[in-house]
Amino acid sequence: MKNKIKLVLRHVFLSFLTAFWLMPVVWLFVTTFSTEKGINTNHFFPRHWTLANYHQLFFEPDTAANFPAWFRNSMIIAIFTCIISSAFVIMTAYAFSYLRFKARKGLMSFSIILGMFPGVLSMIAMYFVLKLLGLTDSIVGLIIVYSAGSGLGYMILKGFFDTIPESLREAARLEGASEATIFLRIVVPLSKSMIVYTIINSFLAPWMDFFMARLMIKSKNPSDWTMGIGLYNLLQRALVNQYFTIFCCGGLMVAVPIAGLFIYMQKFYVEGLTDGAVKG
Amino acid sequence: MKQLLKNVSNNFKEFGTAIVRGDIWVKMSLLIMGAGYLGRKQFIRAILITLLQVGVLVPLLTVFAPYMSKLDTLGTVQRKETFDALTMTKTVNDYDNSLLILLYGIIGILAILAFIALYVSNIKAVYREQLEAEEGDHINSFKDDIISLFNDKFHITLLILPSLGVIIMNIIPIIFMVCIAFTNYDDKHQPPTYLFTWVGVKNFVTMFTNSRTITFGYAFLRIFIWTIIWAVLATATTFFGGILLAQFINNKFTKAKKLWRTLFIITIGIPQFVTLLLVSKMLGDSGIINTMCANIGILDFLKNIGLLGKGAQCIPFLSQPGWAHVTIILVNIWIGVPFQMLSATGILMNIPTDQIESAMIDGASKRQIFRHITMPYIMFICGPSLIQSVIANINNFNVIYLLTYNYSTANMAMAGSNAKEVDLLITWLFTLTNDYSNFKMASVIGIITFVISAMLSLVTFSKMVSGDREGVYR
Secondary structure, three states: OOHHHHHHHHHHHHHHHHHHHHHHHHHHHOOEEEEOOOOOOOOOOOOOOOOOOHHHHHHHOOOOOOOHHHHHHHHHHHHHHHHHHHHHHHHHHHHHHOOOOHHHHHHHHHHHHHOOOOOOHHHHHHHHHHHHHHHHHHHHHHHHHHHHHHHHOOOHHHHHHOOOOHHHHHHHHHOOHHHHHHHHHHHHHHOOHHHHHHHHHHHHEEEEEEEEHHHHOOOOOOOOOOOOHHHHHHHOOOOOHHHHHHOOOOOOOHHHHHHHHHHHHHHHOOOOOHHHHOOO | OOOHHHHHHHHHHHHHHHHHHHHHHHHHHHHOOHHHHHHOOHHHHHHHHHHHHHHHHHHHHHHHHHHOOOOOOOOOOOOOEEEEOOOOOOOOOEOOOOHHHHHHHHHHHHHHHHHHHHHHHHOOOOHHHHHHHHOOOOOOHHHHHHHHHHOOHHHHHHHHHHHHHHHHHHHHHHHHHHHHHHHHOOOOOOOOOOOEOOOHHHHHHHHHOOOOOOOOHHHHHHHHHHHHHHHHHHHHHHHHHHHHHHHHHHHOOOOOHHHHHHHHHEEEEEEEHHHHHHHHHHHHOEEEEEEEEHHHOOHHHHHOOOOOOOOOOOOOOOOOOOHHHHHHHHHHHHHHHHHHHHHHHHHHOOOHEEEEEEEHHOOOHHHHHHHHHHHHHHHHHHHHHHHHHHHHHHHHHHHHHHOOOOOOOEEEEEEEEOOOOOOOOHHHHHHHHHOOOOOOHHHHHHHHHHHHHHHHHHHHHHHHOOOOOOOOOO
């Protein structure tokens, strides 16, 4: 009996937490159906419901809101950045975790020191470097900005690699596998969960970024913008009363690929993958 | 540092020996870097390295040298436009651009350093091959070189591209901005119209001065303290909150684990620039939360217990210092805990179960297992990243900026240095550059932020890098 009460309390507590966590999201969701274009400050739920906002978002791009173009730009940037920077992170983490070479400690210390410099500090200089390369206002430039320095984010993955038994790699080496083979055939499959985490992060960083894009893209043409710049622009004082619901629709649509990604990838977090390796 | 100097001097000693004892091919490599390999019939290598030599030296001499020669003054000729009334055209004189001089200068110097290193190691390699040839050892063919890149030199293959990216997008920008802190680059000295030049440590003195005209010292102290409080609280609350939540959901008594996890993950699914802007609208002075609070009497309650003045129209969640600070921390918990919950779940799943099993057989309580097995394991994996997340929070731009972009300060001393009470050093830096073009002071703040981060991690630094712990769970 006592256990049952505990069980109920546990779930009531969780529901309470979840409700608290989801409140802004729910508000975002219901506001997308509102017929009032501006911010609704008096009612949590809209008084009249409509789907017109979505229609406007997808099929009626105007001079202020060009959602299809923003979505396309952000998608291209995020996919390429994801590929490049996950590769960089995995390569760096592997090299620092398993390979023993002369400059290893020096490079690791150096990378940690580099990581301490505030990113915002170098953003402005990055803009000048991009300008030098003639890549401002372009998707390629943003991909470079997002992915170039990503090798520095190797720490978590390296920590995970450090827990994979050395004996496995030794066994493979005895059978004549090269370092490259060991990497691709043993380490990658075994650390799938952490690699998935890395990949998700590499996708999300550019997908969710706003400031870097705003600094790098100075174009006044809305079809050159990314999602972040575009949606932020809709909250400008002159536009917010006309476009707040569009902002909400856009914000929700930005979340769709991510939600899909998370729900699909969740199982990788749940399956313990070192289970299959060596046991006690 | 000593080690580094020793290494460098050793390198040059070997370089000297190589030149003195080297044969004609080695000596010819001094001029044409590929010559040495030609002598050992390694044609592909010879061609590649010579092409590299040309590819570095030609742009260095033609493009970079003119800029580098002006590095000491950062340019002397100011831009002047003259209007020719006859041809109705404007002509611009051959002016100096301080910005380009600095940028090209830095890239040029780095390129020269890299080239010297390459040059020295090339001579050494050529000499080594001479010795190998004399002793009749096997000399690596080009094919052998390629194969070794996937075996004993695999680290080079793995690290070359990431390093290149870091050099272009991290190291060069950082050096550049550090240099800016020692110049007078601000809104009155903007290239290409105006020149800027070196001013020594003047900007650092300004940063710590508090006088009637300069209030940077006053603002700095306040913002510094808030930055530290924020970084520690934000990291601690989300880290432990996330682990506790993950433990709570993972507990065997919890039903529908996946559902709960998914519900929390939904909040991560929406980008911060959407959620934070939305939350800042909700918490605004006339936002929906304030309407709700007034309706159910929380506003009156706060007035009664004296937290708010009698005349208050709303709860100033994000518009008064104190209130705003607390709100920011709370909103950050809302933002950060699901993230931490997710990665903690991943780690919790991978805890070696044999340890927990044996602890349970020995009769350890749940709390004991959590304290002595689970937490040490989590700290082993997350420890290094914890320091990084304190540093990341010192530099946490999104939460502060997006929540308080409407905040305006009533404090004249703060406003005098373009700062706000809720600013972190980093958002202050951003405002200074983006809105006021005060690059010199922004760079000073950047350097100070770096020093703070460096000092914070100095204690744990050696522990992180020293490899003693790497094998603990292997």
